Amino acid sequence: MTPKILIIGACGQIGSELTLALRSLYGNEQVIASDIRAGNEELMQSGSFEILDATDKTAIASCVRKHKITDVYLMAAMLSATAEKYPDKAWSLNMNSLFHVLDLAKDKEIQKIFWPSSIAVFGPTTPKQNTPQRTIMEPSTVYGISKLAGERWCEYYYKNYGVDVRSIRYPGLISWKTSPGGGTTDYAIEIYHKALQQGSYECFLNKDTRLPMMYMEDAIRATIAIMQAAEDTIRVRSSYNLAAISFDPEEITETIREHIPDFSISYAPDFRQKIADTWPHSIDDTNSREDWGWQPQYDLKTITADMLSNLESLV
Numbered sequence: 389m390t391p392k393i394l395i396i397g398a399c400g401q402i403g404s405e406l407t408l409a410l411r412s413l414y415g416n417e418q419v420i421a422s423d424i425r426a427g428n429e430e431l432m433q434s435g436s437f438e439i440l441d442a443t444d445k446t447a448i449a450s451c452v453r454k455h456k457i458t459d460v461y462l463m464a465a466m467l468s469a470t471a472e473k474y475p476d477k478a479w480s481l482n483m484n485s486l487f488h489v490l491d492l493a494k495d496k497e498i499q500k501i502f503w504p505s506s507i508a509v510f511g512p513t514t515p516k517q518n519t520p521q522r523t524i525m526e527p528s529t530v531y532g533i534s535k536l537a538g539e540r541w542c543e544y545y546y547k548n549y550g551v552d553v554r555s556i557r558y559p560g561l562i563s564w565k566t567s568p569g570g571g572t573t574d575y576a577i578e579i580y581h582k583a584l585q586q587g588s589y590e591c592f593l594n595k596d597t598r599l600p601m602m603y604m605e606d607a608i609r610a611t612i613a614i615m616q617a618a619e620d621t622i623r624v625r626s627s628y629n630l631a632a633i634s635f636d637p638e639e640i641t642e643t644i645r646e647h648i649p650d651f652s653i654s655y656a657p658d659f660r661q662k663i664a665d666t667w668p669h670s671i672d673d674t675n676s677r678e679d680w681g682w683q684p685q686y687d688l689k690t691i692t693a694d695m696l697s698n699l700e701s702l703v
């Protein structure tokens with residue numbers, strides 16, 4: 389059966405690309421986009437859109453009933469850097485929205501949920517290299533605490549109420565279509581914009597801050613793949629580790645210099661350095677590969693070439 393999808397947070401960095409990908413896969417009329425405010429032209433014109441506050445349970449429930457929704461992708465969240473500034477708001481948005489959707493599935497109003505987690509669930513005591521699926525998890529950021537709590541609730545709703553919720557721990561995501569907002573890994577997008585606009589970039593992380601990253605195309609493919617996988621192949625019901633590449637600001641700079649030889653970088657680490665220092669350097673995603681066939685396609689060189697040529701064509 390073709391799913392009838394509601395995307396909550398459809399105008400954000402992941403949501404906007406996911407909406408278009410799902411519309412081209414299932415048909416425009418099958419995918420309802422929603423967000424607290426309107427999005428870009430392509431998203432608004434390619435299918436139905438609803439103004440929806442992810443913390444408003446009644447509004448989500450009536451949207452689900454109105455459109456006879458089967459699957460919800462809950463993409464609304466406050467990311468790591470912003471969440472440190474607004475802990476209460478971050479907790480309220482990240483947790484309440486999840487409960488609203490989990491409860492709709494528990495009450496059989498929807499059939500399937502996608503909910504994104506993050507490498508932020510790991511903390512300073514987690515092994516940093518090739519971080520395993522199951523390991524020490526003591527996140528020290530508001531965002532990380534909310535994502536870890538969310539993961540535990542997803543597993544709880546699956547085990548106790550049979551809720552079919554599926555989740556991925558996204559690494560830092562790199563994209564050119566929609567800007568990210570309030571993340572610690574956002575430097576890896578800003579750097580391309582500044583390289584083209586002014587030939588230089590002041591980085592808010594130190595040059596050797598190695599973090600797991602992924603191109604948006606890969607992240608969208610992973611999201612669709614986990615949702616299309618047969619129910620019994622999804623054996624991790626908290627959230628799956630997911631990996632593609634890892635690099636630091638110095639390495640991304642080198643690949644940019646292959647296209648813009650006199651690009652220069654300077655370093656002025658701010659409060660986001662403290663966040664990045666608690667996160668893994670690389671991720672072991674064996675479970676995703678074995679359970680639902682995950683395989684990334686983009687490496688740092690192909691990401692850089694694609695980012696620069698697409699951003700260049702926009703100006």
Ligand code: AKB
Nearest residue numbers: 467468506571572573
């Ligand atoms: C962030 O930097 O907060 C996000 C994430 C790693 O979840 N990109």
